[in-house]
Amino acid sequence: MTAKTVLIVDDEASIREMIAVALEMADYHVLEADNAQTAHAMVVDDQPDLLLLDWMMPGTSGIELARRLKRDTATAELPIILLTAKSEEDNKIQGLEAGADDYITKPFSPRELVARLKAVLRRATPTGVEETVEIDGLRLDPVSHRVSANGEALDVGPTEYRLLQFFMTHQERAYTRSQLLDQVWGGNVYVEERTVDVHIRRLRKVLGDDHQHLIQTVRGTGYRFSTKE
Amino acid sequence: MTAKTVLIVDDEASIREMIAVALEMADYHVLEADNAQTAHAMVVDDQPDLLLLDWMMPGTSGIELARRLKRDTATAELPIILLTAKSEEDNKIQGLEAGADDYITKPFSPRELVARLKAVLRRATPTGVEETVEIDGLRLDPVSHRVSANGEALDVGPTEYRLLQFFMTHQERAYTRSQLLDQVWGGNVYVEERTVDVHIRRLRKVLGDDHQHLIQTVRGTGYRFSTKE
DNA sequence: CGCGATTGTCACGAAGCTGTCACATTAGCG
DNA sequence: CGCTAATGTGACAGCTTCGTGACAATCGCG
Numbered sequence: 001m002t003a004k005t006v007l008i009v010d011d012e013a014s015i016r017e018m019i020a021v022a023l024e025m026a027d028y029h030v031l032e033a034d035n036a037q038t039a040h041a042m043v044v045d046d047q048p049d050l051l052l053l054d055w056m057m058p059g060t061s062g063i064e065l066a067r068r069l070k071r072d073t074a075t076a077e078l079p080i081i082l083l084t085a086k087s088e089e090d091n092k093i094q095g096l097e098a099g100a101d102d103y104i105t106k107p108f109s110p111r112e113l114v115a116r117l118k119a120v121l122r123r124a125t126p127t128g129v130e131e132t133v134e135i136d137g138l139r140l141d142p143v144s145h146r147v148s149a150n151g152e153a154l155d156v157g158p159t160e161y162r163l164l165q166f167f168m169t170h171q172e173r174a175y176t177r178s179q180l181l182d183q184v185w186g187g188n189v190y191v192e193e194r195t196v197d198v199h200i201r202r203l204r205k206v207l208g209d210d211h212q213h214l215i216q217t218v219r220g221t222g223y224r225f226s227t228k229e
Numbered sequence: 230m231t232a233k234t235v236l237i238v239d240d241e242a243s244i245r246e247m248i249a250v251a252l253e254m255a256d257y258h259v260l261e262a263d264n265a266q267t268a269h270a271m272v273v274d275d276q277p278d279l280l281l282l283d284w285m286m287p288g289t290s291g292i293e294l295a296r297r298l299k300r301d302t303a304t305a306e307l308p309i310i311l312l313t314a315k316s317e318e319d320n321k322i323q324g325l326e327a328g329a330d331d332y333i334t335k336p337f338s339p340r341e342l343v344a345r346l347k348a349v350l351r352r353a354t355p356t357g358v359e360e361t362v363e364i365d366g367l368r369l370d371p372v373s374h375r376v377s378a379n380g381e382a383l384d385v386g387p388t389e390y391r392l393l394q395f396f397m398t399h400q401e402r403a404y405t406r407s408q409l410l411d412q413v414w415g416g417n418v419y420v421e422e423r424t425v426d427v428h429i430r431r432l433r434k435v436l437g438d439d440h441q442h443l444i445q446t447v448r449g450t451g452y453r454f455s456t457k458e
Numbered sequence: 459c460g461c462g463a464t465t466g467t468c469a470c471g472a473a474g475c476t477g478t479c480a481c482a483t484t485a486g487c488g
Numbered sequence: 489c490g491c492t493a494a495t496g497t498g499a500c501a502g503c504t505t506c507g508t509g510a511c512a513a514t515c516g517c518g
Contacts, residue, residue, distance in 0.1 A: 115419035118407075144455065145403035145447050153458050157475060158449030158505095194495090195477055201496065219485065219494065297516095386464060423506090424466055430507065446506070448474070 007048035022110030167225035176222040236277035238268040396454035405451040
C-alpha cells in the first residue's frame with residue numbers, strides 16, 4: 001500500500017514541525033505550507049490525500065480555504081481536518097459546515113491526531129471494482145480474496161496474490177520486471193529486479209502443473225500472462 | 230404503510246403537548262415520556278420508529294440516553310433527533326457524536342419539526358429484518374440477542390456480538406481491519422487497528438474449537454467469515 | 459461508592475513472508 | 489558444439505504480520 005501524503009497548513013513553524021514528526025513516524029508523507037495561497041497551489045500541484053488546516057491564519061483564513069476547496073469540483077473530494085484552538089471551539093460547527101471532515105482542538109496528542117487522520121482517510125478511500133476473474137479454470141475472487149484452480153483452493157501469499165491479480169486483469173501483454181515492480185509492488189520501492197523472478201517462480205509453483213503455463217517467460221524482456229500457446 | 234410511532238421525551242409537558250399535536254396532525258402515532266428512565270423502558274417495550282429527545286433533563290440527560298441507546302445493538306438503529314435550546318448550541322457536535330441523527334434548536338416551528346422528522350425517517354436504513362442467522366450449528370438471534378452453538382448458549386460480550394453479527398450477515402468476504410472498525414465499531418471512533426485482532430481472538434475463543442474455523446485470517450489483509458475450507 | 463465485566467493497548471513470541479544470494483539450468487547464437 | 493547471457497531454483501536471514509496473555513482504564517449495575 002502506497003504511503004498517503006498529508007499537507008499541513010499552519011503559520012507557526014513549530015506546530016508544523018511537531019505534527020510532521022508525528023506523521024512521519026506513522027509513515028505518512030508530509031508536505032507543509034504556511035499560508036492559504038501556497039496551500040492552495042500545493043493542493044493543485046501535489047494532490048495530497050489529506051489536508052490538515054489551521055483555522056486561524058493571517059490573510060485568507062483556513063476556513064475560507066476549506067470552503068473554496070470544497071466548492072471546486074477538482075478538489076472537493078479532498079478530506080480536510082481543521083485545527084482549532086480551544087477558545088475557538090464555538091466555531092466548530094461553522095468549520096464542519098464549511099466542509100471539513102473532522103476537527104481537532106489544540107492542544108492535541110500526536111496519537112489522537114494520527115488516529116483521527118486514519119479514520120478520515122478510511123472513510124474517504126473508495127473501494128475499487130471487485131469482479132471475479134476466471135481464466136481456464138483458474139479463479140481469483142477479490143471479494144473473498146481467494147484463488148482456486150478447478151474449484152480447489154490455492155494457498156497464495158500476499159505478493160503472489162497481487163501479482164496474479166495484476167496478470168489476470170492484464171493478459172496477453174508482456175511486462176518488464178521494472179513495470180511489474182511499479183504495478184505490483186508500488187512505485188517507490190527499491191527492490192532488485194531479479195526479485196520478480198523469484199516471485200514468479202513462487203506463483204508458478206502455487207499454480208501447479210495445470211496452470212503454470214499461463215505465466216510465460218519473455219526472454220530478454222520479462223513475463224506475460226496468456227492462455228495461448 | 231403503517232403510521233410511524235414517535236416517542237417524545239421532554240420534561241416540560243407543554244412542549245410535549247405542542248409537538249404531539251403537530252405530529253398527530255401529520256398522521257404520526259405519538260408516545261410521551263418525561264424522563265430518561267421511562268423513555269428507555271418505552272423504547273424497549275414499544276419500539277418506536279423515532280425518538281425526539283430533549284437535551285436537558287433532570288437526572289440522566291438526553292445526551293446520556295442517546296449514547297446508551299446507540300451503544301446497545303438492540304436499539305442502535307433507532308433514529309434520534311435532539312432538541313436543544315438556543316444557548317446550548319455549542320453542544321450540537323457533542324450531540325451528533327453521541328449518535329443523534331439530527332438536532333433541532335428551540336424554538337422551532339411545527340412545520341420545521343415535521344420536515345426534519347420526515348427527512349430522518351427517510352434516511353433511516355430500512356434496517357434489515359431481524360432474522361435469526363444459523364450457520365453450521367452456530368446460531369445468532371438478533372431478537373433475543375443470543376448466540377448458541379449446537380443448541381448450547383454462548384457467552385458473547387457486546388462487541389463480540391456485533392462482530393459476529395456482522396460476519397454472519399456478510400459471509401465470504403474479506404474485510405480489512407479498517408473496514409471492520411467502520412462497520413462494527415462505527416465510523417468515527419478512533420481505535421488502533423490491532424484492537425480488531427484482539428476482539429477476533431476473543432470471539433474465536435468463545436466460539437470454541439467447533440466453530441472458530443469459521444473466522445479466517447486473510448494474511449496481509451484482514452479477516453473473513455466463511456464455512457468453506 | 460464498589461464490584462465485576464468489558465474494552466483498548468501493549469509487549470512478546472510464533473508463524474509466515476520477502477528480498478537476496480549463490481548456484482544450476484536453459485536458450486540463443488556463431 | 490561451446491560460450492554467454494538470461495532465467496530457474498533452493499536456501500536463508502531479516503522483516504512483517506498475527507496470536508496471545510496481561511493490564512489499566514472505563515462502564516454498567518447495583
